[in-house]
Amino acid sequence: MAFFHIGLRRAGVHLPRASATFATCLRTQGFPRPAAPSRVLQQLARTLRTPRTACRSYATDTASGKVASAAAEASSGGSAKSSSFPETNSKAVGYWLMGSAVSVFGIIIFGGLTRLTESGLSITEWKPVTGSLPPMSDADWQSEFDKYRASPEYKLINPHMDLAEFKKIYFMEWFHRVWGRFIGLTFVIPTVYFVARRRVTARMAVNLCGISALIGFQGFIGWWMVKSGLKDDLFAPGSHPRVSQYRLTAHLATAVVCYGWMLLSGLSVLRAHRLLSSPEAARTALQELRHPALKALRRSVAGLTLLIFTTLLSGALVAGLDAGLIYNEFPKMGLGYAPPKSELLDPFYSRREDRSDLVWRNMLENPSLVQLDHRILAVTTFTAVLALVAFSRTGRVRAAMPRNVAKATTGLLHLALVQVTLGITTLIYLVPIPLAAAHQAGALALLTGALLAGHRLRLPGARTQALVQRALERNASALRPNVEAASQKALRNVANKSA
Numbered sequence: 001m002a003f004f005h006i007g008l009r010r011a012g013v014h015l016p017r018a019s020a021t022f023a024t025c026l027r028t029q030g031f032p033r034p035a036a037p038s039r040v041l042q043q044l045a046r047t048l049r050t051p052r053t054a055c056r057s058y059a060t061d062t063a064s065g066k067v068a069s070a071a072a073e074a075s076s077g078g079s080a081k082s083s084s085f086p087e088t089n090s091k092a093v094g095y096w097l098m099g100s101a102v103s104v105f106g107i108i109i110f111g112g113l114t115r116l117t118e119s120g121l122s123i124t125e126w127k128p129v130t131g132s133l134p135p136m137s138d139a140d141w142q143s144e145f146d147k148y149r150a151s152p153e154y155k156l157i158n159p160h161m162d163l164a165e166f167k168k169i170y171f172m173e174w175f176h177r178v179w180g181r182f183i184g185l186t187f188v189i190p191t192v193y194f195v196a197r198r199r200v201t202a203r204m205a206v207n208l209c210g211i212s213a214l215i216g217f218q219g220f221i222g223w224w225m226v227k228s229g230l231k232d233d234l235f236a237p238g239s240h241p242r243v244s245q246y247r248l249t250a251h252l253a254t255a256v257v258c259y260g261w262m263l264l265s266g267l268s269v270l271r272a273h274r275l276l277s278s279p280e281a282a283r284t285a286l287q288e289l290r291h292p293a294l295k296a297l298r299r300s301v302a303g304l305t306l307l308i309f310t311t312l313l314s315g316a317l318v319a320g321l322d323a324g325l326i327y328n329e330f331p332k333m334g335l336g337y338a339p340p341k342s343e344l345l346d347p348f349y350s351r352r353e354d355r356s357d358l359v360w361r362n363m364l365e366n367p368s369l370v371q372l373d374h375r376i377l378a379v380t381t382f383t384a385v386l387a388l389v390a391f392s393r394t395g396r397v398r399a400a401m402p403r404n405v406a407k408a409t410t411g412l413l414h415l416a417l418v419q420v421t422l423g424i425t426t427l428i429y430l431v432p433i434p435l436a437a438a439h440q441a442g443a444l445a446l447l448t449g450a451l452l453a454g455h456r457l458r459l460p461g462a463r464t465q466a467l468v469q470r471a472l473e474r475n476a477s478a479l480r481p482n483v484e485a486a487s488q489k490a491l492r493n494v495a496n497k498s499a
Helices: 002-013 015-029 035-061 065-075 091-116 138-149 152-156 163-196 202-227 245-277 279-289 294-320 358-365 367-392 395-400 403-428 433-457 462-498
Strands: none
Touching: 091 163, 091 245, 091 433, 138 152, 138 163, 163 202, 202 245, 245 279, 245 294, 245 358, 245 433, 245 462, 279 462, 294 367, 294 395, 294 433, 358 367, 367 395, 367 403, 403 433
C-alpha cells in the first residue's frame, strides 16, 4: 500500500496524467480497474483545460494588429508617455457626457423657437461676461430698446412694438445665450477636473478638449450669425430682415456635431464598463459583431446617418429663407410636383454676368428650389430608412444581427414615420410654432437613432478589446486553482472508495 500512496500523491501534482497514474497504481496492487473513477478523472482533466482553451480561442479571434499591440501595451503597464492616464474612463464621465448631450439637444430646440418667434435679433450686442445679466432698471431697459429700434428688423417689421412686447422677445434671446454659457461652464470646468485628476484616458482627454473648443467656437458663430441680421447691406434692400441662411446653417451644424460628439463619447464610456463587468458576455457580443454579414449593414447605417445630417442642414436653409411659407401642400407644389423651371432657376439670384453661379445660388438662395431640395432629401431619407429596415430583416443579416441592433433599426423606422408626419403637417398648416419646433426635434431624434444604431454595430476600440481579453485571462487564472483543488479532493474520494 505504500506504493499506492506514493502514486496518489503524484497524481495530485500531475493532474493531466492523473487518470493514467491512478490506473497504474491500481494494477500494481491487484485491484480491478473501476469504471466510475476513470470517467470522473477524465471530466476533471477536461475542466482544467477548458479555461486555457477558451482564452486561446478568444486570442485567435481578436488577433488583429491593433488588438495585439494594445494587449501588449496593456499587459506591460502602458508606455511612459501615457502611464499617468488610466486604462479606462470613470463611469461618472459617461453619465456626465450623456447629460451634457441632453442639454445640447434642448438648446438646439430652444434655438429653433428663438428663430420661429423672431427673437434672435432683439439683443444687438455680444457681451460674453457682462451680458449674462438682463437689464436691471427701467433706464437699462430703455437703453436696450433704443438699440433695437435702430435695427432694420424694428424699422421694417416691428415699428409699432412697445417696451412690454420687446421684453418678451428679449428674454427669449437672453435665455438662449445664458443656456449656451451654462453648457460651456458645465463642460469646460468638469473637463479640467477629470483630466487633472486622471479620471479619463489620454484619448478621452483629447476628445473632451476638442468638444470644449467646439463649444467656444459655437458661441462665436452664434454672434456671427446674429450680426448678419443687423446690417442692411447683407440682405436685399426692402426685403424681410433676417440672418444669413448660410450662417444659420453653420450655427446649427456646429451644434449638431457637438451633440453627436458628446453622445457617442458617453455611449463608448458606458459600453466599455458594461463589457468589462462581464467578460464572458463581452466575448460573445464581440464575436457577433465580427460576423461578415454585418459589414454591409454597418456601412449602410453610416451612409444613412450622413443623409439624415444633410437633410437636417437643408431644413436650416428652409428656415433661414422662410421657404416653408410657400407651396403649402403635399406632395404637389402648385399645379405639379415641382415648380416651373423658370422659377427654380431664376436669373435674379445670379450675381455674375456669365450666369456661372446660376445653379448653385438658386439651390441655396431661391426659396422655391430650397424647399424642393428639402422635399427630395426628406423623401430619399425616408425611403433609405425603409430600405435599411428591410435589408436588416433578410436571411443572413437577420440571423447575425444582435438583438440590440434589431431594436435600434426598429426604433429608427418609428422615428422616421413620426418625422415624415410632422414635416407634412407643419407644411400644410403654414408652419405653426409648436409643429415646427416638434419637426426640428424629430429631425434631431432621427439623427440620434441613426447614431445609436451605428454605435451598436461598431466594434469597440482595440484598447477596450485588449482589456476584455485581459479580464478573460484573469478569470481563467483565478478559476484554475479552484478547479485543481476540486480535482484533488475528488481524487482522494475516489482513492478512499477504491481502497
